[in-house]
Amino acid sequence: MKSGPDKSDDGAQARPFCGSTPEPRPFAGLSSRDRGTEPGSPAETSAEPEGRMAEYTLVADRSGELRLSAEDKEARYREVGAQIEAVLEGEPDLLAGMATVVCLLHNAFPYFFWTGFYRRVAADELLVGPYQGTLGCLRIRFDRGVCGACARERRTLVGPDVSAFSGHIAGDAASASEIVVPVLDAAGELIAVLDVDSTLLDAFDETDRVHLERIVGLLRGREARPVVATG
Ligand code: SME
Numbered sequence: 001m002k003s004g005p006d007k008s009d010d011g012a013q014a015r016p017f018c019g020s021t022p023e024p025r026p027f028a029g030l031s032s033r034d035r036g037t038e039p040g041s042p043a044e045t046s047a048e049p050e051g052r053m054a055e056y057t058l059v060a061d062r063s064g065e066l067r068l069s070a071e072d073k074e075a076r077y078r079e080v081g082a083q084i085e086a087v088l089e090g091e092p093d094l095l096a097g098m099a100t101v102v103c104l105l106h107n108a109f110p111y112f113f114w115t116g117f118y119r120r121v122a123a124d125e126l127l128v129g130p131y132q133g134t135l136g137c138l139r140i141r142f143d144r145g146v147c148g149a150c151a152r153e154r155r156t157l158v159g160p161d162v163s164a165f166s167g168h169i170a171g172d173a174a175s176a177s178e179i180v181v182p183v184l185d186a187a188g189e190l191i192a193v194l195d196v197d198s199t200l201l202d203a204f205d206e207t208d209r210v211h212l213e214r215i216v217g218l219l220r221g222r223e224a225r226p227v228v229a230t231g
Contacts (some may be wrong), residue, residue, distance in 0.1 A: 018137030019144035019169040045220040067200055070207065073109075077211035080108040084215060094222040099130040099194070101215060105196070106132040113175060115199040117183070118147050122188055126151060127191060134172045145169035150180035150193050156209050160202040172197070179204035183216045191224070 034133045068076065088097050098117045106115040116131020124142035144207050145167055150157045159178045162168040168178075173189065175197035183192040194216050 016142045017144065018171070019167070033166075043172055050172060061101070062171050066113070067074075067203065068109070070135045073207050075226060076108055077207065081215055083209060085218060088218060088222075093225050093226055094191075095225045095226075096220060097219045097222045101118065101194070101219065102130045102132055105212075105215070111200050111203045113194055113199045114172065114195070117192045118151075122153065124151075124159045126193065133197070134174075136169050140169065146178055146180050147193050147195050150182055151190055154182045154190055155158045156181045156213060158204050158209065160204075174199050176201045179212065181206055181209070181212045183215050186220055 014191050017093060045092040082103055086101050087104070091097060091100075102115050102117065106112050112133075114131065114133030114136060117129035117134065117135055118126035118140055119129040119159050121127040126142070126147055128138050130134050142152045146157055146162070146165060147169070157180050159165045159168065162170070162175055162178055174200050176199040178195060180196075181194045182190055183194060185191050194212060196204070196208075196212070
């Protein structure tokens with residue numbers, strides 16, 4: 001979620017950081033029907049702050065119906081991994097690579113509710129990159145959230161129940177579990193993290209970790225700036 005300017009900053013860079021001033025909002029990603037209200041009803045309209053668009057994104061409930069069997073998950077990762085490799089073959093641009101990875105992953109797995117990259121834009125700061133899902137928070141410092149912890153530690157973190165992770169940033173209250181994978185360049189420097197959230201509890205396991213680490217590894221060697229042909 002977005003928050004007001006971080007008062008602990010020196011003021012010269014009064015940017016909104018996530019997780020510094022929590023503002024829980026209930027089930028912002030659920031449709032009005034999921035909330036038990038009809039669109040346009042007083043209960044529905046009064047729930048939305050003035051000037052903000054209501055969100056009617058359909059999300060999975062927590063029943064587990066979107067959970068894949070171990071075999072199906074493995075097979076789908078193999079399939080989508082090969083697809084990503086094929087699409088990115090010969091494409092040197094990193095942003096295009098990230099957008100492609102996010103799109104193909106998000107559409108391959110029904111339990112992926114929010115799928116996106118946070119790019120490292122300073123020594124200890126992440127900025128949202130290509131993503132699919134409901135509105136994600138923009139900036140995350142390394143000392144905030146699961147993404148910040150992953151960036152600091154440069155290792156994949158799995159949160160089976162985000163409510164149990166004290167530093168978790170609730171970008172959307174519908175998220176129940178998440179996995180965050182570091183993205184390293186050829187020199188081993190952290191350039192981004194891949195964050196995937198699910199509305200299912202305990203949605204991510206070793207299969208997700210292994211395949212997502214391999215998939216973000218496919219981005220290595222791509223250029224962060226557009227490659228412009230000259231002459
Ligand atoms: N849940 C993440 C923040 C990113 S958004 O929710 C998309 C975290 O705790 O780092």
